[in-house]
Amino acid sequence: MATRGRPRTFDPDTALRQALDLFWERGYEGTSINDLAQAMGIASPSIYACFGSKEELFRRVMALYGATAGEPPRRALREQPTAREAVHAMLRATADQITGPDTPHYCMLILAAATGTVENHTVREFLADRRRDMHDTIKHRLARGITDGDLTAPPDTLDGIARYYTTMVQGLSVQARDGATRAELETVVSCAMAAWDTLAPPAPPQADETP
Amino acid sequence: MATRGRPRTFDPDTALRQALDLFWERGYEGTSINDLAQAMGIASPSIYACFGSKEELFRRVMALYGATAGEPPRRALREQPTAREAVHAMLRATADQITGPDTPHYCMLILAAATGTVENHTVREFLADRRRDMHDTIKHRLARGITDGDLTAPPDTLDGIARYYTTMVQGLSVQARDGATRAELETVVSCAMAAWDTLAPPAPPQADETP
DNA sequence: TCGTTTGTTTATTGTTCGATAAACAAAGGA
DNA sequence: TCCTTTGTTTATCGAACAATAAACAAACGA
Numbered sequence: 036m037a038t039r040g041r042p043r044t045f046d047p048d049t050a051l052r053q054a055l056d057l058f059w060e061r062g063y064e065g066t067s068i069n070d071l072a073q074a075m076g077i078a079s080p081s082i083y084a085c086f087g088s089k090e091e092l093f094r095r096v097m098a099l100y101g102a103t104a105g106e107p108p109r110r111a112l113r114e115q116p117t118a119r120e121a122v123h124a125m126l127r128a129t130a131d132q133i134t135g136p137d138t139p140h141y142c143m144l145i146l147a148a149a150t151g152t153v154e155n156h157t158v159r160e161f162l163a164d165r166r167r168d169m170h171d172t173i174k175h176r177l178a179r180g181i182t183d184g185d186l187t188a189p190p191d192t193l194d195g196i197a198r199y200y201t202t203m204v205q206g207l208s209v210q211a212r213d214g215a216t217r218a219e220l221e222t223v224v225s226c227a228m229a230a231w232d233t234l235a236p237p238a239p240p241q242a243d244e245t246p
Numbered sequence: 247m248a249t250r251g252r253p254r255t256f257d258p259d260t261a262l263r264q265a266l267d268l269f270w271e272r273g274y275e276g277t278s279i280n281d282l283a284q285a286m287g288i289a290s291p292s293i294y295a296c297f298g299s300k301e302e303l304f305r306r307v308m309a310l311y312g313a314t315a316g317e318p319p320r321r322a323l324r325e326q327p328t329a330r331e332a333v334h335a336m337l338r339a340t341a342d343q344i345t346g347p348d349t350p351h352y353c354m355l356i357l358a359a360a361t362g363t364v365e366n367h368t369v370r371e372f373l374a375d376r377r378r379d380m381h382d383t384i385k386h387r388l389a390r391g392i393t394d395g396d397l398t399a400p401p402d403t404l405d406g407i408a409r410y411y412t413t414m415v416q417g418l419s420v421q422a423r424d425g426a427t428r429a430e431l432e433t434v435v436s437c438a439m440a441a442w443d444t445l446a447p448p449a450p451p452q453a454d455e456t457p
Numbered sequence: 458t459c460g461t462t463t464g465t466t467t468a469t470t471g472t473t474c475g476a477t478a479a480a481c482a483a484a485g486g487a
Numbered sequence: 488t489c490c491t492t493t494g495t496t497t498a499t500c501g502a503a504c505a506a507t508a509a510a511c512a513a514a515c516g517a
Contacts, residue, residue, distance in 0.1 A: 040463025041513040062361030064275055068505055078466065080507075085464090089505065145420060146360040149352075150273025163424045195433030198421065202434050206417030209356060210409065213374045222406030223413050230441035251493025252483040279475055291477075292495065300475065459517085466511070473504065481496070487489085 047085055050075040055096045059139050063093055063148040063158050090158055097165070100143050104132055108204075112172065118180025119235070122173070122200055123228050129204050130220040133211040141212040144169075145205050169204065173197040177235075188235035196234050203227045258296055261286040266307045270350050274304055274359040274369050301369055308376070311354050315343055319415075323383060329391025330446070333384070333411055334439050340415050341431040344422040352423040355380075356416050380415065384408040388446075399446035407445050414438045 057074045058066050068089055072079045086092040111124035133140055144166060148159045174197035180186030181193075188196065207220055215223075268285045269277050279300055283290045297303040322335035344351055355377060359370045385408035391397030392404075399407060418431055426434075 038463095039461075039515050041465075043464065060361075061363060065362035065364075065366075067503075069503080079505085080467090081465065083506065141360075149357040149360045149420075149423065150271075151276035152272060153276075155276075166420070166424050192433075195430075195437060198426065198430060199434045199437035202417035202421050203413065204417070205420035206413035206415070209360075209377070209416035209420075210413050212360065213377050215409065219406075219409060222403075223410045226406060226410035226441055226445055229444040230437055233440040233444070234437055249493095250485055250491075252495075254494065278473075280473080289496065290475085291497090294476065295494065460515105461517100462513100462515080464512080464514095466509100468507100468509085470507070471505105474502080475500105477498100477500070479496100479498085482494080484491105484493080486491080 043085070045075070045077050045081070050077060050085070051092075051095055051099055054092060055099055058093060058096050058147060059100070059143050062146065064151045064155060090155075093158060094161065097143070097162070101165070104138070104142075105144070107132060109172065112176050117183070117185040118177050119185070119228075119231055121176050121180075122231070123224070125173075126200070126203060126207070126224040126227060127221075129207055130211075130217060130224055133208055134215075134217040134220065139212075140214075142204075142208040145208040146212060166201075166205070170197055170201045173200055180235075186235055192234070199230070199234075200227070254296070256286070256288050256292070261288065261296075262303075262306055262310055265303060266310055269304060269307050269358060270311070270354050273357065275362045275366060301366075304369060305372065308354070308373070312376070315349070315353075316355070318343060320383065323387050328394070328396040329388050330396070330439075330442055332387050332391070333442070334435070336384075337411070337414060337418070337435040337438060338432075340418055341422075341428060341435055344419055345426075345428040345431065350423075351425075353415075353419040356419040357423060377412075377416070381408055381412045384411055391446075397446055403445070410441070410445075411438070 053075045054071055057071055060066075061070075068079050068082065071089075071092070072082060075082065082092060086095060107128040108125045111128045112121045115121035115124045129142070133142055144162055148155065148162050151159060174193055177186060177188070177193045177197055178190075181188070181190065203223075207223060210220060210223065264286045265282055268281055271277075272281075279290050279293065282300075282303070283293060286293065293303065297306060318339040319336045322339045323332045326332035326335045340353070344353055355373055359366065359373050362370060385404055388397060388399070388404045388408055389401075392399070392401065414434075418434060421431060421434065
């Protein structure tokens with residue numbers, strides 16, 4: 036049972052990318068179905084047939100956003116050899132991402148639905164959940180630093196340090212939204228990293244390592 | 247020419263406070279005129295007669311917000327004796343403010359209109375202007391620290407340091423919105439202050455300093 | 458070819474949006 | 488006592504909102 040019925044005249048992935056562009060620019064509530072239909076090049080019934088509802092479309096869009104724009108900071112966190120380098124690279128990747136020439140200057144996850152009507156509460160909480168995931172991801176990376184031996188912070192401080200750098204990422208998004216340049220964000224990142232050695236002193240004798 | 251015509255049956259200041267409560271909860275676009283009329287206890291034509299339009303009402307509300315909720319952080323910045331204490335107290339006052347028991351857990355200035363429809367662009371820029379004022383205010387306080395002799399940072403780093411602490415304040419708002427407690431914000435503030443001595447070494451022969 | 462299935466097109470649905478017109482009410486000035 | 492002024496009340500305005508019903512179109516299986 037493969038292809039019964041009239042074939043679709045548009046590519047859902049392409050349409051999703053076009054929806055992403057518009058949601059990114061105007062946020063969830065600032066984007067109407069009519070605007071979306073026009074940007075996606077289809078009529079509104081096709082949106083509902085393919086994606087279900089405005090909220091479901093937005094969730095699909097956010098998945099795409101996470102897999103594309105959200106990937107560089109996450110990769111930095113994952114691939115850098117030490118916790119310090121990982122956090123630093125993540126902050127720089129974030130600064131890059133939110134000052135790109137072809138996209139709005141902020142992180143969708145943070146500003147696309149911060150406040151709004153009562154009826155859209157579930158959408159805001161959906162984004163809030165993803166933001167809380169950011170904190171967990173950073174915290175786990177710090178814990179890995181302890182396991183790897185490149186980080187010697189007291190384990191009970193990890194949550195606070197992770198929250199501190201999460202807060203930085205979220206603040207950077209507001210800064211970029213308000214017109215801060217990439218260079219200005221770099222100074223902020225440098226300040227944020229200046230706290231590192233106080234918060235997490237480097238491991239003293241790093242001679243022999245790697246079992 | 248004093249009081250001609252029918253006297254007003256409501257107190258504009260009280261109505262403004264009630265409008266503040268609702269705008270604070272739902273943001274600019276999330277709050278409708280009907281909602282406002284109900285919360286203010288008057289009919290919508292009275293809103294227009296007294297305040298002009300939704301946008302003008304919101305600007306009045308934000309002035310009230312700045313004079314009330316916005317005052318403690320500003321006062322901390324103004325009244326603390328050293329730049330370091332001023333910034334630290336400002337961060338703590340901000341954390342207090344955005345985790346209060348009777349108000350939404352975020353700063354209106356930062357999250358009440360982050361994204362939205364094209365037609366409300368002027369409202370978003372109005373808030374963005376006020377946020378840029380935050381940066382200027384902090385920067386001037388740092389400059390005063392140099393004049394007062396309690397701060398020995400290179401003058402060309404003041405903008406970056408000010409932007410760093412502005413970014414912190416803005417990030418804290420997102421954290422509180424997502425449910426971070428006052429205690430959790432305190433750990434973030436501590437981390438933020440850990441960067442201070444690296445960024446701005448304390449003046450050597452200065453008498454006082456209180457941890 | 459014909460019936461079934463699926464997608465698109467067209468035309469709306471009822472609701473809510475910000476904002477007003479018109480009628481009515483309460484005050485001062487003459 | 489009118490007349491003017493100002494505010495409230497009532498009833499909307501046209502536009503935009505998210506979401507659909509119904510009619511039409513294009514594919515497959517038989």
